[in-house]
Amino acid sequence: MRSYWIRRAIGAAAVLLLVIAANFFLFRIMPGDVVSSIVDPRFSPEAKERMREVFGLDQPLLRQFVIYVRRMLTFDFGISFLSQRPIWDELRSRVPNTIALLGSALLISSALGTWLGVQAARKRGGITEKVVLISGSISFSFPSFFVQLVLLLFLAYTLPVFPLRGSVSIPVPQGAIDRMLDYIWHLLLPAGSLVLLGFGSWAIYVRNLMVKTLGEDFILLARAKGFSESRVLWNHAFRSALPPILTIFLLALPGIVSGAVITETVFSLHGVGKYLLDSIMGHDYPAAGAAFYILGLLTIISNLAADAAYAIADPRIKVGRRAGM
Amino acid sequence: MILKRAVLLFFVLVSILTATASPAFDISAVRGPHIRDLYMVIYRDPDSQIMALQKGELDVLGDITRPSDVERLASNPDISLSISRGFHLFFMGFNLRKAPWNDRILRQAAAMAVPSRQIVRDIFSGYSEPVSTYLPPVSPYHAPDVKTWNHDPEGARELLKDAGWTWSIDGRLVPPGETVPLGSFRLLSPTAQVAPTTAEISERIAAALNGIGVPVTVEPLDFSTMIRRLDMHDFDLFVMAWSLTRDPDSLFAFFHSSMDVTGGYNIQGLHDPDLDRILEELRWAPDHESAKIAAREAQRMLSEISPWIPVYSRYMVAAVRKGWDGVISTERTSSDNMWTLLGMKPSDGRERPVMWCLSEEPRSLNPLGTSSAYDWQVLGLIYDGLIAVDPESLEDIPWLASSWKIETLEEEGVAHTRLTFRLRRDVKWHDGTPFSSRDVRATLEFLRENEIPRYFDNVRDIDSIDTPDDSTVIVTMKNVSFWHFHNIGGSLVLPAHILEGIGNWETWQPAREPHPSVKGLTSLVGTGPFIFKEYRPGEYVHFVRNDGFWLSGGD
Numbered sequence: 065m066r067s068y069w070i071r072r073a074i075g076a077a078a079v080l081l082l083v084i085a086a087n088f089f090l091f092r093i094m095p096g097d098v099v100s101s102i103v104d105p106r107f108s109p110e111a112k113e114r115m116r117e118v119f120g121l122d123q124p125l126l127r128q129f130v131i132y133v134r135r136m137l138t139f140d141f142g143i144s145f146l147s148q149r150p151i152w153d154e155l156r157s158r159v160p161n162t163i164a165l166l167g168s169a170l171l172i173s174s175a176l177g178t179w180l181g182v183q184a185a186r187k188r189g190g191i192t193e194k195v196v197l198i199s200g201s202i203s204f205s206f207p208s209f210f211v212q213l214v215l216l217l218f219l220a221y222t223l224p225v226f227p228l229r230g231s232v233s234i235p236v237p238q239g240a241i242d243r244m245l246d247y248i249w250h251l252l253l254p255a256g257s258l259v260l261l262g263f264g265s266w267a268i269y270v271r272n273l274m275v276k277t278l279g280e281d282f283i284l285l286a287r288a289k290g291f292s293e294s295r296v297l298w299n300h301a302f303r304s305a306l307p308p309i310l311t312i313f314l315l316a317l318p319g320i321v322s323g324a325v326i327t328e329t330v331f332s333l334h335g336v337g338k339y340l341l342d343s344i345m346g347h348d349y350p351a352a353g354a355a356f357y358i359l360g361l362l363t364i365i366s367n368l369a370a371d372a373a374y375a376i377a378d379p380r381i382k383v384g385r386r387a388g389m
Numbered sequence: 390m391i392l393k394r395a396v397l398l399f400f401v402l403v404s405i406l407t408a409t410a411s412p413a414f415d416i417s418a419v420r421g422p423h424i425r426d427l428y429m430v431i432y433r434d435p436d437s438q439i440m441a442l443q444k445g446e447l448d449v450l451g452d453i454t455r456p457s458d459v460e461r462l463a464s465n466p467d468i469s470l471s472i473s474r475g476f477h478l479f480f481m482g483f484n485l486r487k488a489p490w491n492d493r494i495l496r497q498a499a500a501m502a503v504p505s506r507q508i509v510r511d512i513f514s515g516y517s518e519p520v521s522t523y524l525p526p527v528s529p530y531h532a533p534d535v536k537t538w539n540h541d542p543e544g545a546r547e548l549l550k551d552a553g554w555t556w557s558i559d560g561r562l563v564p565p566g567e568t569v570p571l572g573s574f575r576l577l578s579p580t581a582q583v584a585p586t587t588a589e590i591s592e593r594i595a596a597a598l599n600g601i602g603v604p605v606t607v608e609p610l611d612f613s614t615m616i617r618r619l620d621m622h623d624f625d626l627f628v629m630a631w632s633l634t635r636d637p638d639s640l641f642a643f644f645h646s647s648m649d650v651t652g653g654y655n656i657q658g659l660h661d662p663d664l665d666r667i668l669e670e671l672r673w674a675p676d677h678e679s680a681k682i683a684a685r686e687a688q689r690m691l692s693e694i695s696p697w698i699p700v701y702s703r704y705m706v707a708a709v710r711k712g713w714d715g716v717i718s719t720e721r722t723s724s725d726n727m728w729t730l731l732g733m734k735p736s737d738g739r740e741r742p743v744m745w746c747l748s749e750e751p752r753s754l755n756p757l758g759t760s761s762a763y764d765w766q767v768l769g770l771i772y773d774g775l776i777a778v779d780p781e782s783l784e785d786i787p788w789l790a791s792s793w794k795i796e797t798l799e800e801e802g803v804a805h806t807r808l809t810f811r812l813r814r815d816v817k818w819h820d821g822t823p824f825s826s827r828d829v830r831a832t833l834e835f836l837r838e839n840e841i842p843r844y845f846d847n848v849r850d851i852d853s854i855d856t857p858d859d860s861t862v863i864v865t866m867k868n869v870s871f872w873h874f875h876n877i878g879g880s881l882v883l884p885a886h887i888l889e890g891i892g893n894w895e896t897w898q899p900a901r902e903p904h905p906s907v908k909g910l911t912s913l914v915g916t917g918p919f920i921f922k923e924y925r926p927g928e929y930v931h932f933v934r935n936d937g938f939w940l941s942g943g944d
Contacts, residue, residue: 095618099652109652146752148758149752228441229437232928234928328433330437332437345612
């Protein structure tokens with residue numbers, strides 16, 4: 065058991081180092097840099113050269129790499145080229161909004177989708193299954209910007225139930241409770257739109273898994289033993305289908321930090337997605353490198369968590385035990 | 390359908406121009422600001438910006454680019470639109486380093502083949518201006534009388550025929566004295582996903598060139614890749630747009646042979662000694678008159694050389710909700726300007742904040758480091774320069790400097806420009822400290838000593854700065870140029886007492902640093918009409934009126 069986790073930890077560290085190296089070199093393979101993308105006749109070639117010095121881009125590549133690796137390992141990500149602000153500050157101001165938006169959307173859409181998927185599988189050919197299959201397909205086939213703009217038009221403009229933008233009202237309400245309620249009010253529409261767009265894929269995935277599982281012999285045996293349908297469904301079938309659902313859920317977790325560019329743009333939310341996109345497009349190596357490093361780290365942690373969760377979800381799986389041992 | 394659209398466009402443009410053109414704008418009559426609170430609210434999505442304006446959540450929205458939005462807003466009785474000519478210039482450039490584009494006649498014929506007017510009508514529904522010169526028509530230095538290459542495909546064919554070009558059986562051009570027709574050329578363009586209108590225009594240009602026998606296909610590229618290809622001179626043709634300023638010395642940056650270097654903007658690789666001489670006269674012009682003559686001559690020569698095909702210049706469209714008096718717009722400045730903010734007051738007299746749209750997040754709010762236009766929308770209300778620009782005539786007007794003198798002196802056989810600014814005595818910084826020549830000197834010295842890239846070209850030619858008294862600044866330059874006046878006079882001025890405390894200008898965060906002595910203020914202290922109050926990332930920037938502003942009063 066211990067040796068398994070040691071092996072996994074070493075593997076994770078190796079992956080992390082690869083992520084660090086790839087982050088550095090991939091961005092530099094991209095054509096141009098932050099200075100060459102300045103297209104402004106007020107910047108003479110000499111002024112651009114000076115800017116390159118300011119950003120340290122005139123240093124030899126190896127030296128830049130050493131500085132970069134040291135920064136990643138010490139979590140001192142340095143200063144963003146584009147904003148000249150500490151990258152930690154930039155991320156800190158964005159991550160809470162992104163986690164609140166995408167975390168709540170992931171939780172609700174996965175819970176709702178899972179429940180609907182189980183209900184659809186319970187009665188094959190029934191009205192629930194038809195509704196789930198149709199609404200699920202529609203849900204994930206519509207482009208997000210279209211759905212979100214339509215929601216914004218009807219629920220924030222025509223019927224002004226929700227705000228058009230942002231996460232706070234102007235001026236900001238006084239009092240902690242009012243501020244919290246105001247924040248939730250602002251998040252309801254963007255998070256709701258993501259649930260609308262996301263529950264379908266969960267529902268169809270879980271439904272398919274459950275249909276397969278409910279056809280297994282051990283389910284027949286459980287029914288033959290006279291267990292209630294509910295017990296068969298949840299304690300036997302769902303538990304057996306749980307590991308892949310958990311895997312997908314845990315691997316989706318890093319995504320709640322990476323942000324949702326379109327949602328953030330449509331609802332003018334201050335999130336990580338737009339920042340990440342701007343950093344890549346603007347050749348902001350330190351910012352993009354730090355953001356991808358954190359994402360890589362979270363993905364690795366989520367992978368390890370998924371391994372551990374398997375064992376909890378399904379006692380037949382024991383980590384570190386090889387087949388036949 | 391086309392007729393219906395044309396009639397609609399005509400009425401929209403007429404209604405915009407008649408509804409919002411300010412009657413006889415008199416700069417000396419402006420007093421303000423009158424509004425107490427100003428919020429620059431971040432709305433990123435163009436659709437939500439329009440909805441917010443129509444719903445009344447926004448009062449001012451600038452930079453409206455989609456024709457459908459203009460038409461929608463024009464029909465809304467609660468909204469006033471303003472339209473002005475802008476300094477934007479879109480063009481197609483040739484690679485003059487290689488055949489056949491080093492042939493002037495071919496370039497002139499290509500310019501005659503491109504239907505700029507038709508492109509503007511079809512793609513922008515008329516909300517842009519076709520151009521055929523190298524400075525946009527709004528520029529005070531625009532020379533409307535130089536010969537240009539107007540759309541005339543038949544004329545283009547005639548021109549080529551006269552120069553000895555022939556056509557192969559399949560319609561491709563054959564260079565004079567040769568038998569092999571032209572091969573295929575690639576027009577570099579941003580992708581349709583990133584810039585749909587540019588991609589469409591590129592296709593139209595390629596079709597026009599194919600029409601006279603030049604085989605051109607569009608090569609859509611990611612912007613960085615395109616810039617890289619241009620830097621490496623690995624291209625035949627390219628499309629690009631510049632945001633110019635009122636000064637024409639950018640022509641030097643675009644066309645002087647010394648700018649055909651890495652990081653330079655002579656992308657097309659033009660080397661013409663006669664033009665170089667004129668561009669040098671323009672860059673180092675001792676006064677406005679010489680600059681005007683050189684700018685005109687440069688445009689004439691450029692039209693003849695045809696290193697680009699100028700295509701269009703975008704109109705600037707802005708919208709303001711009705712219910713506000715004092716909104717200022719001119720033919721050259723749309724209503725989303727600082728003068729509007731100075732003049733704005735509610736028509737019903739009931740005090741309320743102005744909600745101004747900011748379509749992107751400010752980046753650092755560091756006036757020394759930022760090059761973001763969104764940062765400058767904020768900083769422009771806090772900091773001032775020594776001179777300002779008249780929104781109607783685009784001429785220099787007194788601002789922190791009440792008067793100035795531009796002289797060309799000769800000392801020890803070397804000529805140089807000397808600028809003498811007389812400063813206003815009634816100006817105070819937001820923290821109450823009197824503004825003086827010491828601040829101007831400290832700012833210019835700080836910019837020069839730290840070689841700050843944004844200001845590098847403005848201050849590098851400073852030889853000395855003298856402050857004989859609190860209200861006089863004399864800046865002596867190392868050489869002669871009329872543009873030194875705009876570069877020095879137009880640069881922002883920072884308070885000396887704040888500059889003294891800046892450790893590292895690159896990482897300076899004045900919006901987050903508390904003011905060293907005044908509670909409630911940050912280090913973002915200027916002399917401008919608005920005092921910075923709060924920046925809430927992702928949400929808004931809040932300002933309050935500067936009651937000590939030197940143009941205050943008049944209520």
